[in-house]
Amino acid sequence: MNPSTTTRGRLILVAIFGVALFMNVLPGPTWAEPFIPDWVALTLIYWCMAAPQRISVGVGWTLGIILDVLYGSLLGQHALAKAVIAFLTVHLHPQLRMFPRWQQAVSVFVLLVINQLLITWIRGATGQAPGTAAYWTPSIVGMLLWPWLFVILRDIRRRWHLS
Amino acid sequence: MISAFGKSFQWPSALTRFVLLALLSAALMIFDHRGQQLQQLRAVLMVVVYPIQVAAGIPVDLYNGLVAAVTSDKDLKERNLVLESERQQLLVRLQQFDAIGNENDRLRAMLGAASRVADRILVAELMEVSLEPFSRRLLIRRGARDGVYVGQPAIDAYGIVGQVTQVAPHVSTVTLITDPGHAIPVLDNRSGLRTVVFGSGDQDELTVPYLSRVADIKEGDQLISSGMGGVFPAGYPVATVTTIVNDPGESFLRIRARPTAQLNHGKQMLLIQPAATTEKPKTP
Numbered sequence: 001m002n003p004s005t006t007t008r009g010r011l012i013l014v015a016i017f018g019v020a021l022f023m024n025v026l027p028g029p030t031w032a033e034p035f036i037p038d039w040v041a042l043t044l045i046y047w048c049m050a051a052p053q054r055i056s057v058g059v060g061w062t063l064g065i066i067l068d069v070l071y072g073s074l075l076g077q078h079a080l081a082k083a084v085i086a087f088l089t090v091h092l093h094p095q096l097r098m099f100p101r102w103q104q105a106v107s108v109f110v111l112l113v114i115n116q117l118l119i120t121w122i123r124g125a126t127g128q129a130p131g132t133a134a135y136w137t138p139s140i141v142g143m144l145l146w147p148w149l150f151v152i153l154r155d156i157r158r159r160w161h162l163s
Numbered sequence: 164m165i166s167a168f169g170k171s172f173q174w175p176s177a178l179t180r181f182v183l184l185a186l187l188s189a190a191l192m193i194f195d196h197r198g199q200q201l202q203q204l205r206a207v208l209m210v211v212v213y214p215i216q217v218a219a220g221i222p223v224d225l226y227n228g229l230v231a232a233v234t235s236d237k238d239l240k241e242r243n244l245v246l247e248s249e250r251q252q253l254l255v256r257l258q259q260f261d262a263i264g265n266e267n268d269r270l271r272a273m274l275g276a277a278s279r280v281a282d283r284i285l286v287a288e289l290m291e292v293s294l295e296p297f298s299r300r301l302l303i304r305r306g307a308r309d310g311v312y313v314g315q316p317a318i319d320a321y322g323i324v325g326q327v328t329q330v331a332p333h334v335s336t337v338t339l340i341t342d343p344g345h346a347i348p349v350l351d352n353r354s355g356l357r358t359v360v361f362g363s364g365d366q367d368e369l370t371v372p373y374l375s376r377v378a379d380i381k382e383g384d385q386l387i388s389s390g391m392g393g394v395f396p397a398g399y400p401v402a403t404v405t406t407i408v409n410d411p412g413e414s415f416l417r418i419r420a421r422p423t424a425q426l427n428h429g430k431q432m433l434l435i436q437p438a439a440t441t442e443k444p445k446t447p
Contacts, residue, residue: 033297058180071294080188122192
């Protein structure tokens with residue numbers, strides 16, 4: 001009997017991703033933009049690593065589509081990027097779980113950069129790539145936050161026996 | 164062990180699902196970029212995600228409520244005085260404006276030219292929510308129900324803000340003139356030079372590319388909308404030229420401009436409904 005398959009487990013996961021989406025669209029001043037990490041990507045990476053049999057490309061893609069609608073960006077842009085990082089994380093999850101925390105953070109950084117790279121390519125192809133170097137700092141911030149986020153999400157997972 | 168079990172079990176289907184979803188994303192992107200077919204789908208999805216956007220606005224609303232609560236009576240009275248005097252000045256200027264407008268109409272009638280009809284204006288409140296990072300777009304609390312349409316120009320008290328790019332029943336997205344993908348045709352108010360101003364992605368900067376070194380443009384020039392392209396009405400201020408770099412190694416001038424509209428302040432913007440000018444060529 002796997003508790004994560006229950007309705008309650010499902011609801012908790014929906015709530016967690018809902019909070020991540022909410023934090024992604026939380027308004028802030030423009031100067032703070034480079035310091036806000038992609039919470040949805042970070043949360044997705046964690047769950048793809050911790051529960052790959054439940055959370056994988058399908059969930060990633062759905063979150064991406066919701067982000068596309070929330071952001072008003074090209075439909076499918078974030079969906080593709082999130083599906084790619086979900087796929088990679090699920091593929092690599094046995095290694096990622098074994099890594100010491102700092103090495104895990106570096107891997108997460110690489111995943112976040114892939115996420116942003118795909119989005120810049122698509123935005124460039126449709127004629128609106130952001131040209132500033134500050135565009136990449138959210139990935140660095142995400143990497144630095146990873147160890148803390150990992151602990152918080154792990155505690156949530158253990159507390160409610162998710163996966 | 165669950166993971167090993169899950170992996171050996173799920174692996175082939177994960178790849179298949181990934182490939183299918185990737186293809187689906189590609190198809191969506193192509194359709195969204197090329198045509199208008201997905202506008203309906205997006206409008207429906209925008210209604211679905213509306214609660215998240217409302218929730219995201221709550222912290223800022225609370226903060227504003229707090230600020231309003233601690234604003235003292237004295238501050239409000241002072242502010243009221245300032246606004247009152249400003250209003251008087253504006254009314255005086257408006258009197259002249261009316262007279263000039265009438266005169267202009269008479270002159271145009273004499274010349275047989277189409278008379279310029281005043282634009283209709285819809286006030287739209289901004290929604291406190293951040294859109295895609297490093298794009299310059301805003302969400303407003305006006306949608307298809309209020310008659311907002313894609314391509315509708317938005318202004319504030321100081322100049323052109325941007326244009327509506329997506330419309331849902333209750334909200335719509337405005338792309339600012341500073342968005343990296345935005346371009347607006349303008350006219351140099353001093354020399355009459357026609358050009359196009361592009362967004363840079365920076366919140367306070369626009370670029371004016373493709374002007375050769377002999378172009379008649381100076382620092383401090385006011386750029387106003389030229390009305391070409393048909394999206395923006397003519398004659399609204401867009402930007403002020405701040406720097407011009409003439410690099411002999413490059414074929415074009417490197418020109419930076421600052422938007423005249425207050426893109427980062429203000430809680431409201433105005434959507435204009437350009438009145439159709441009745442083109443009636445009269446023969447005298």
